[in-house]
Amino acid sequence: MRYKDEHKIETHRRIVEFASKEFRTHGFEGVGIAKLMGKLDLTHGGFYAHFANKEALIAESFALALNQSLDTVLVALEVGGFPALLDFYLSENHRDHPALGCPLPALSAEVARRSLSTRKAFTEKLSEVFDAIAEHLPETTYSQKRAKVSFISAAMVGAMSLARAAAEPSLSKAILESTHEYLLTLVKEELS
Amino acid sequence: MRYKDEHKIETHRRIVEFASKEFRTHGFEGVGIAKLMGKLDLTHGGFYAHFANKEALIAESFALALNQSLDTVLVALEVGGFPALLDFYLSENHRDHPALGCPLPALSAEVARRSLSTRKAFTEKLSEVFDAIAEHLPETTYSQKRAKVSFISAAMVGAMSLARAAAEPSLSKAILESTHEYLLTLVKEELS
DNA sequence: TGTACATCAGTGAACGCGCGTTCACTGATGTAC
DNA sequence: TGTACATCAGTGAACGCGCGTTCACTGATGTAC
Numbered sequence: 001m002r003y004k005d006e007h008k009i010e011t012h013r014r015i016v017e018f019a020s021k022e023f024r025t026h027g028f029e030g031v032g033i034a035k036l037m038g039k040l041d042l043t044h045g046g047f048y049a050h051f052a053n054k055e056a057l058i059a060e061s062f063a064l065a066l067n068q069s070l071d072t073v074l075v076a077l078e079v080g081g082f083p084a085l086l087d088f089y090l091s092e093n094h095r096d097h098p099a100l101g102c103p104l105p106a107l108s109a110e111v112a113r114r115s116l117s118t119r120k121a122f123t124e125k126l127s128e129v130f131d132a133i134a135e136h137l138p139e140t141t142y143s144q145k146r147a148k149v150s151f152i153s154a155a156m157v158g159a160m161s162l163a164r165a166a167a168e169p170s171l172s173k174a175i176l177e178s179t180h181e182y183l184l185t186l187v188k189e190e191l192s
Numbered sequence: 193m194r195y196k197d198e199h200k201i202e203t204h205r206r207i208v209e210f211a212s213k214e215f216r217t218h219g220f221e222g223v224g225i226a227k228l229m230g231k232l233d234l235t236h237g238g239f240y241a242h243f244a245n246k247e248a249l250i251a252e253s254f255a256l257a258l259n260q261s262l263d264t265v266l267v268a269l270e271v272g273g274f275p276a277l278l279d280f281y282l283s284e285n286h287r288d289h290p291a292l293g294c295p296l297p298a299l300s301a302e303v304a305r306r307s308l309s310t311r312k313a314f315t316e317k318l319s320e321v322f323d324a325i326a327e328h329l330p331e332t333t334y335s336q337k338r339a340k341v342s343f344i345s346a347a348m349v350g351a352m353s354l355a356r357a358a359a360e361p362s363l364s365k366a367i368l369e370s371t372h373e374y375l376l377t378l379v380k381e382e383l384s
Numbered sequence: 385t386g387t388a389c390a391t392c393a394g395t396g397a398a399c400g401c402g403c404g405t406t407c408a409c410t411g412a413t414g415t416a417c
Numbered sequence: 418t419g420t421a422c423a424t425c426a427g428t429g430a431a432c433g434c435g436c437g438t439t440c441a442c443t444g445a446t447g448t449a450c
Binding site: 025026027029030066084098104105106107108109110111113116119120122123126128146147148150151153154155156158159160161162164165166167168171174175178179181182186 | 217218219221222264276290296298299300302303305306308310311312314315316319338340342343345346347348349350351353354356357358359360363366367369370371373374378
């Protein structure tokens with residue numbers, strides 16, 4: 001073959017990687033194929049040599065973002081347990097940089113409105129994420145761990161969504177801080 | 193004047209009311225002016241006699257949705273306190289009918305990406321909502337009440353966002369139920 | 385009560401624009417001789 | 418080593434479409450006589 005195998009794979013990877021940031025920043029509908037490809041010094045026509053359509057890019061780049069976010073979460077857990085996870089997830093830095101953060105607060109409401117196949121891909125990844133976090137919990141049964149992970153995730157995701165929407169810095173910060181406080185109490189209780 | 197005062201006001205109200213449902217169902221970008229007006233048996237041109245632009249409609253109809261949602265929340269609180277609120281908010285019925293439900297899980301991620309004026313209108317309404325709910329809490333200080341409301345709201349909003357995105361019914365239900373369980377424990381603790 | 389009139393809520397054609405997608409093509413590349 | 422060639426990653430014009438917004442207008446209405 002006249003191009004190395006790596007070549008096309010690398011371009012594909014670059015598109016997915018960049019798209020995952022753009023989607024987190026502007027939403028699925030706020031990112032156009034032509035502009036996206038242009039920012040990568042490519043033209044829009046080539047897009048369809050890599051993806052069946054925009055929906056396929058959405059599913060793939062969402063999964064990448066969730067994987068990357070999970071990696072960060074696991075590192076925090078290994079370094080400092082749940083307190084470290086709360087510190088990093090519920091930080092102002094995370095709030096102010098959606099492009100590099102967890103895709104759930106930025107995009108899960110939009111995922112709910114997309115095709116069934118996109119939602120299925122999302123669901124599978126989310127379940128994997130819950131399982132990976134659950135392993136770090138002290139609860140005895142699997143279902144207890146899953147329940148606690150679901151709750152903590154819901155609270156963190158909701159807090160981040162609301163904190164990003166709030167225009168008043170004090171309100172935004174208060175949402176992050178109170179969620180941090182209550183969740184910290186919850187994960188510390190189990191140690192006593 | 194040749195039309196009654198009520199006439200234009202009533203048309204304006206119909207547009208905002210219907211738009212608030214459409215936005216919750218399809219997102220801000222998923223609703224077009226022409227189609228919206230068409231469904232109300234009006235033509236798109238008339239829209240600009242009622243609103244400066246689409247952004248103004250977004251701000252106004254989001255505020256309406258949040259007001260209506262607050263009314264429902266307050267009724268639940270008066271009827272059965274926080275347990276009743278959790279029952280209704282974290283129900284499958286609420287999950288499956290976003291058009292008539294709370295706009296926060298459906299739209300707060302999108303609000304975060306809109307104009308500052310829209311975000312300011314959102315922030316003010318959200319603060320009012322928090323205050324109204326806070327009055328039903330037993331905590332002694334205002335800031336304790338606000339902190340608890342922020343946390344409960346964040347958890348409910350996040351749980352609903354994730355539950356709506358999840359394609360697997362068992363996962364979706366599990367998120368709602370575990371959030372319900374943990375929040376119920378939280379609001380019952382204070383009684384002991 | 386019946387008619388002429390002024391108002392303005394609502395109409396609908398038109399605008400420029402960006403969207404997702406298709407497709408005939410081009411030209412940089414690795415390979416074969 | 419140097420050249421001819423086949424491949425296919427990427428190009429860019431074109432498609433139909435819906436978007437938000439503007440604006441000259443129409444015609445249903447309540448009012449004045």
